Amino acid sequence: MITIAVANQKGGVGKTTSAVNLATAFAAIGWRTLLVDLDPQGNASTGLGIEREDRVKSSYDLLVDGIPIDDCIVRTQIPDLDLLPATVDLSGAEIELVEMHDRTGRLRAGLAEAHHDICFVDCPPSLGLLTLNALTAADRLLVPLQCEFYALEGLSQLLITVEQVQQRFNPELAIVGIALTMYDRRNRLTDQVSDDVRNVLGKLVFEAVVPRNVRLSEAPSHGLPAIVYDHNCTGSRAYMDLARELIGRLPEKRKAA
Numbered sequence: 001m002i003t004i005a006v007a008n009q010k011g012g013v014g015k016t017t018s019a020v021n022l023a024t025a026f027a028a029i030g031w032r033t034l035l036v037d038l039d040p041q042g043n044a045s046t047g048l049g050i051e052r053e054d055r056v057k058s059s060y061d062l063l064v065d066g067i068p069i070d071d072c073i074v075r076t077q078i079p080d081l082d083l084l085p086a087t088v089d090l091s092g093a094e095i096e097l098v099e100m101h102d103r104t105g106r107l108r109a110g111l112a113e114a115h116h117d118i119c120f121v122d123c124p125p126s127l128g129l130l131t132l133n134a135l136t137a138a139d140r141l142l143v144p145l146q147c148e149f150y151a152l153e154g155l156s157q158l159l160i161t162v163e164q165v166q167q168r169f170n171p172e173l174a175i176v177g178i179a180l181t182m183y184d185r186r187n188r189l190t191d192q193v194s195d196d197v198r199n200v201l202g203k204l205v206f207e208a209v210v211p212r213n214v215r216l217s218e219a220p221s222h223g224l225p226a227i228v229y230d231h232n233c234t235g236s237r238a239y240m241d242l243a244r245e246l247i248g249r250l251p252e253k254r255k256a257a
């Protein structure tokens, strides 16, 4: 299984929207896909229509109590897409983990038992122990970056964290790409930001850009990924392009899956 952490310590940049729709795009082409909700807010779980009463076991149980992954995941309405849901308990995990053995390696240990081709981890908006668990478990990091004035601020902190994780816990971790989100072509500032980001980060930035699109923000209230809710809207098409580009950037042996 290849594991991709979707992380950025800023909130509201499109992590969850990206994780849900990329996971759906991979499932749609037949990859056995796992989405891990690692945000106590549980937006990825809600966005896939998994109600709180259906979250019998969760990412908290896997991380803190070491419950096997097969006992924690639920099937979604999307064929080939399983979810490790999040509950509010997870907000306590950040503190409970501090005292625990192998506190950054617990997600990796849990995911080692999974039987999927690909796994996306939707991270919370912080660089705490939950995100460190995601980065330690991940082969690749995907960073959604909102096209706004402060986009690049905070990125340096994230890159420092990546280096620390590489040195201490996970030498294999690499950044697979930066995805520009909420792009608004009518707004000249977004254009400017996207040019700046490409100048600074070059090929690390995906060609595919996710536009600001109301269908993307409506879909979660229907408990569906946008790609299923309206597969033809500009946002869904952008995520399918992004998924295609992502496949091209995955390590060679995995592409055969």
Ligand SMILES: Nc1ncnc2c1ncn2[C@@H]1O[C@H](COP(=O)(O)OP(=O)(O)O)[C@@H](O)[C@H]1O
Pocket (backbone or CB within 6 Å): 010, 011, 012, 013, 014, 015, 016, 017, 018, 043, 125, 181, 182, 183, 210, 211, 212, 213, 214, 216, 217, 218, 220, 235
């Ligand atoms: N491209 C987009 N166009 C319009 N709304 C978006 C887009 N991407 C995300 N949103 C909305 O913006 C809010 C924040 O996005 P979300 O994916 O939850 O970010 P994060 O997980 O980084 O906090 C959500 O309400 C989401 O529906």
Ligand SMILES: [Mg+2]
Pocket (backbone or CB within 6 Å): 015, 016, 017, 039, 043, 122, 123
């Ligand atoms: Mg989120």
